[in-house]
Amino acid sequence: MKKIINRPDTVVVDSLRGLAAAHADLLRVIADPAQVLRADAPVRGKVALVSGGGSGHEPLHGGFVGPGMLDAACPGAVFTSPTPDQVHAAVTAVHGGAGVLLLVKNYTGDVLNFETAAELAAADGIDVRTVVIDDDVAVRDSTFTAGRRGVGGTVLLEKIVGAAAESGADLDTCERVARAVVAEVRSMGMALTAPTVPHVGSPSVELGADEMEVGIGIHGEPGRARTPLVGAEGIVTGLLDPILEDLPFAEGDDVLLFTNSMGGTPLLELYLAHGIAEDLLAARGIEVRRRLVGPYITSLEMQGVSLTLLRMTDELLEYWDAPVRTAALRWGC
Template sequence: MKKIINNPEHVVEDMLNGIVAAYPNQLKRIENTTVIARKDAPVPNKVGLISGGGSGHEPAHAGYVGKGMLDAAVAGEVFTSPTPDQVFEAIKAVNSGAGVFMVIKNYTGDVMNFEMAAELAEAEGIPVEKVIVNDDVAVENSSYTIGRRGIAGTVFVHKIAGAKAETGASLAEIKAVADKVVQNVRSMGMAISPCTVPQAGKPSFELKENEMEIGMGIHGEPGIERKTIQKADDIAEELTAKILEDIEINQDDEVAVLINGLGATPEMELYIVNRKVQEILSEKGIKVIETFVGNYMTSLEMAGCSVTLLKLDDELKELLAAESKAPAFRK
């Protein structure tokens, strides 16, 4: 295993301290926790927005902490859900009295631990609401989930719910817009090489030199098919087709596109995939309003990509375009 780390047992601790050291005027670490929060949290009279999950998906989730997006992110160990007490610390850190909204990816541990933390918060009089993101169209159930997995589409939920919270919206209004994003966002990914969890010291799965897996999860969960690697255009066509089979997007509808790298994919290759996705959508008369290409929700050093489409209306379009000061999503 070749990794630029100190001790495999301390990678999350070292990473969190490094994030705060990079953005000391914007971010702070809540003492004795794995929580990264806005420097000014809690923001008076504003609903606090939190998310989080296992580490290894950077820049998710701490990279999305900042004005216009999350108020705090809570980190678990690599590919391991944060504990309820750590999530509770995040809730307390962002609570200004207006309530706290949680964005949860649909993984069994995340859902259970965030919901347990919400119960602790409500017992102390902090109102909490949530949305569970399940944008992955690849598989219905997996080794980590009941129902569809939450993957890169979660970034759009962070952005739009965060922008709504910045307007002074109520907890109910933020939940309504977050639910709308979840209903209108779909993703699908693929991988051509595995990743290695530092504590494990060996790849999480094996792919032959000429193989790829379609529908691979961001923790290395199995997809829907393993086959000979194809050209970028064929990959883009397959991922986009699966998405469009699952959600009704018609001619003249407006969408946002996210071409997401899984950690080891050169931007060159992501842009090649994007070129074909844009061509497919143009041929169908679907209007692309905004496109994002890069590493937004990764899987350590896994090579591969995912495609995300978000169907827009006027409200979602306005909130997506709103200002963000988060380090990984500046607008």
């Protein structure tokens, strides 16, 4: 196993120390139970947004903590759900009196543990709501999931609902906006290589020299099909068609196109894939109103790409464009 780590059992806490040192202006890290908190939390009178999940998907979620996005992120061990106590501690730390919204990727452990945390917080008298995202069209059930998996749409969800909360929207509004994003967002990914979890020490799956996994999950879990590697046009078409058919997206729709690297794919290839997706959407009469291109929800060093399409309304556009200041996404003032 080739990794820049000290020991497999301390990789998350060691990494969080570096995150805290790099971004002391934006966030504060609690080591045990692990939490990444907005530096100025709790923000009085603002709805607090809390997310989290297994580590290994960085910058998700800790890199999205800051003004205009998350109030707290709870990083579990690599590819392992955070504990209920961990999420409960984060909710308690960032609750500013206006309620807390939990944004949860649809994996069985995450859903269960966030739900338990929500019950603990409710017992404390905190108004807590939960929105689960399940945007991956690749497969219905999977290794870690009943139903669809939560993937790239999570990044867009956290940005957009973060803007709503920052603008002073109340808990009902934040929940409604979150459900609107979940209803309108679809994703699918593929990979050329598999990730290696530090405490496992070998790749999660074996992909042959000329193979790719289409519809792969963000833990390297199986997708729709293992197929021979094809060129970029074929790869992008193979992701975009199922996404378009699923919602379905139609001619005349306004969309946000998010072209995501799974971690190990160079930007040279990622922008190449993005350009193809733009052309395919233009040919269908779907207007790309906003773009996001980069490694934002990853699977350690896995080489691959995912596409996410969000059908935009004026309200979602306004929230997307609103200022954000986090380690990984930053624009506006």
